[in-house]
Amino acid sequence: MNAGNHSTVTFFILAGLSKQPALQLPLFLLFLQVYIITVVGNMSMIMLIWFSSHLHTPMYYFLSNLSFIDLCHSSVITPKMLENFVNERNFISYPECMTQLYFFSLFAIAECHMLAAMAYDRYVAICNPLLYNVIMSHHLRFWLTVGVYTLGFIGSSVHTGLMLRLILCKANVINHYFCDLFPLLELSCSSIYINELFILFLSAVNILTPTLTIFTSYVFIMASILRIRSTEGRSKAFSTCSSHISAVAIFFGSAAFMYLQPSSVNSVEQGKVSSVFYTTVVPMLNPLIYSLRNKDVKSALKKILDRRVH
Template sequence: MGRNCNQETEFLFTGLTDYRMSQIPLFLLFLTIYLITVVGNLGMIFIIRADSRLHTPMYIFLANLAFVDLCYSTVITPKMLSDFLTEKKIITYIGCGVQVFLFCFFLGTECFLLAIMAYDRYVAISSPLLYSVIMSPKLCVRLVIGSFLIGCVNGMTQAVNMLDLSFCGSKVIDHFFCDISPLISVSESDSTINQIILLASAALLGLSSGVIVLNSYIIILSTILRIRSTEGKRKAFNTCTSHLTAVCFFYGTGLFVYLKPSSQDSKPKDKWAPVFYSVLTSMLNPLIYSLRNKEVKDALRRVISNNIHLNVVN
């Protein structure tokens, strides 16, 4: 355990950039991104709940993904927005610990929700006649709960990892939110064990969920290639493109940040890389799934037309 230097401790973020002239434009940019994120994810949840035709495993997982994306972004973005408007970007020690826990909680949950969705597509394409039997409501509930439990374990692991650090010297975090990696950088503790825990957690989360995704898509691809008709291949491929796009974006940026060796020259780039998976992914996911998914677009039209009909009747 680190020395007792953490009571009444405050940390100071450097933020995304030191240029004062860019603070307001960045505030407006990220405010717009956050509003789109909130509307998009809440809209996705509402549409799936409102349309009984979407009460299937695929869309149950998608609704949970939208919920996680909304929470995930809310942990980071509101604080970042307020920091754009203040000279001193301060967060308390307790607030930092809470942010570490929640961020790592939703990060881990999202990893395995994306893996479950890949498995769901694998079952739908490889065993369509047995799909409803294999992906039973009971299994879906267990898979979702399991994802949240894994995320919770990851969050607690990284929060305890932070508690083991001592902050008796510099309180300046060269980042825009409390992540365990920049916290290790400013700690005075011997951080060898903490770095091992961080890398092990990132590797276990990324590799275990990544193996599920990769294995599922290898089987999906081989199944699609065996389909004789061009139309059949196109339909099968279309059911996976949205999820595959989201997976590549999320895993690519996440693994780049956590598994890439750090260097002094790469720090400015390292600070911007988390923007993609902590802020932009949460905005893009509902757009990717709604724009590329005919069933979601049809459900949106039905919800809008039903509301218009009810308003006319009333």
């Protein structure tokens, strides 16, 4: 089949999360609420950190970037998913599909590395508290952030570039609720060996490397916490990490389940469930986890609300 046939695929139909008609409206209402909470939560976190001077620290600098990534990540996926629940057939054009794939990959990869940068920040804060402000300087924070987004751009460009070279002609129905890598590969009439190779390689780099960084950081953190003599001191040190550990476990667990295995029909079906976690649930939970379990955020919110009242 020649490359000219590639141009015949001008649009796709997204199969969606569920094919049961009775579930469409309840799922629409559920994920609409999730998306509203996600947007309000992450926008509130960004604005709270921006306007509260005592939150202008390295930890909250990274947290504001995580909230930005979560907001963008969810906005790339959820609106189209909501459209799928109310339309009998959810169409997406080829350029829109490739654009969605690009930005989904960008923000998913960026989130992996931002969580790793946050783990390093917690390591410095607990293991080297006296040098914390010296080590986590504006210069280092800036370049860590640049590195996070650069890795996102590189990974998404590779994934999308390799997808563009394929001839997609088997069908135009994507067995997913968004344009993800494995469901698109199922439509290819040309060899997907290189694509699968790069998916496994980049997934290892962008999932296993940050995971190793986070694990190593927490080994040193736990060792440092165990050396603290007072129970109150240990509790305080651990509380600064508990929110981050929760976010890491949910995000990396669901992402690893989806991408660190060969593509197959079964993995795509199972992957829909895990995809829901890292595309919609995690972006909603992160601001809730970090606000409900953080005294500084609660204090800053209280001060702003008191200022608005008076």
